[in-house]
Amino acid sequence: MDRLDMNLLVALDALLETNSVTLAAERMQTSVPAMSRTLARLRQVLGDPLLVRSGRALVPTPRALELRHQVHGLVEQGRGLLTPRPQFDAGTLRxxxxxxxxxxxxxxxxxxxxxxxxxxxxxxxxxxxxxxxxxxxxxxxxxxxxxxxxxxxxxxxxxxxxxxxDRLIGVAAADHPLVTEPVTVAAYAAAAHLSVSRQGRVRGAIDDRLALHGRTRRVIGTVPDLTTALLAVRGGTAVCPAPASAVTSLLGPLGLRAFEIPLPLPEVxxxxxxxxxxxxxxxxxxxxxxxxxxxxxQRAPEARPRRLLRAENRVTVAKAITGAAHDAERIA
Incomplete structure (x- = not known):
């Protein structure tokens, strides 16, 4: 066949189920002459008479009996594919x-x-x-x-x-100076820093912002995940950055405190x-x-506007925007 007519499968299923041109026509809601023409076409396509007369009835040929279950299964599968699904219920999902x-x-x-x-x-x-x-x-x-x-x-x-x-905040032990005293760029840069990076990167956007102030920070180590970083700073003098939403409920139980990083950092x-x-x-x-x-x-509430506390903390908007445009990688 040059063109595949799937309607022939439906008609063949009706003929093999009923063994009757008349009953198959009723099932297909078509005329008996039209169903007779379809049967003639099926005989030509399959090279088999399919239904032959025996007295007043039609009986299937061995080829028809062989095809009956296979054709019926294909037709039912097609009906299942084209039938609209019932309304989704997550409770029944396996x-x-x-x-x-x-x-x-x-x-x-x-x-x-x-x-x-x-x-x-x-x-x-x-x-x-x-x-x-x-x-x-x-x-x-x-x-x-x-x-x-x-x-x-x-x-x-x-x-x-x-x-x-999300926004980055600083995290430190509850008695750390950056928690108990005003945070300046100089004080922040002078602290011992822990970097969170799966790839072990030491530098990131924080370093780029500090460079605009002519300052650098001392990264004493890197850890691959945030949980390790929080546990590490809990008992020491180091600080680490963290997305605010990720640590909202963890700081109190871990005995940690958050502080605002005094730099205009890109969002997470x-x-x-x-x-x-x-x-x-x-x-x-x-x-x-x-x-x-x-x-x-779980999104953390928006932070209050950051106030830069001293003249040394001020950075021009132009520099901040220019620096933000170059932040293509994740903040370490």
Whole structure:
């Protein structure tokens, strides 16, 4: 056949189910002559008479009996594909998802997310994994269903939904001078700093801003994740930067305090990313919407306007804007 007519399968199914041209015509809501012409066409296509007369009735040939169940299965499968789905109910979902969550969101997100999934979709299992450099490929290859946090690199095949911009704050032990005394650029630069970087980067946007003031900071070490950094500064004299939303509920229990970094720093963009093949999937959409709702709920309140305390802290707006334009990588 040069052209495939799928209607022939439906007609063949009706003929083989009823063994009658008249009954098949009624099922197909067409005329008996039209169904007779369809049977003639099927005989030509398949090279078999399919139904032959035996007295007053038609009986199937061996070839027809061989095809009967296969044709019926194909027709039912097609009907299932084209039938509108019932309204989605997360409570009936039985599925596992791999969510790659960054340090910027994971500490505050994990508890509420697991509780919400348990409440709304008890048949769903979540596998939360830490972010890594192969995030775009993991989404494309199907090893990750959804990524949440700071999306440092985007893939042309990836859908990215930006949720909000977080801000960096300083974190230190409760008795640290930057917590108990006014924070100046000079005092901040003079402190011992701990950098958070999976790649072990020491320099970042903070160093670029300090350079505008002619100052440098002393980074005493790097750690791969925010949790390690918070535990490290808890008992020492070092300070570290952290996205405000990521540490809102952790500072008190850990005996830590936050302070405003006296520099105009670029925001930390928080978002979701996934592969387009999941966009129309109802289960995936439910999880995306749930994550978005929880992430927006954990967003830290906007900071009060930063006041630079001394003349040495003032930096021209032009310099700040110029510096911000060069911040393409994550803040260390």
């Amino acid at each position: 599925r596992g998802f791999v969510v790659r969550a960054g340090d910027e969101v994971r500490p505050e997100l994990t508890g509420p997310l697991l509780a919400a999934v348990r409440r709304e979709a008890p048949g769903v299992t979540l596998n939360l994994v830490a972010g890594s450099e192969d995030d775009p490929r993991a989404l494309r290859d199907g090893r990750t269903d959804l990524q949440a946090g700071v999306i440092e690199r985007s893939d042309p095949e990836t859908v990215l939904r930006r949720l909000y911009g 963009p928080i978002g979701l990313a996934w592969h387009p093949r999941h966009t129309a999937d109802e289960g995936h959409r439910w999880l995306r919407d749930l994550l978005e709702r929880l992430l927006r709920a």
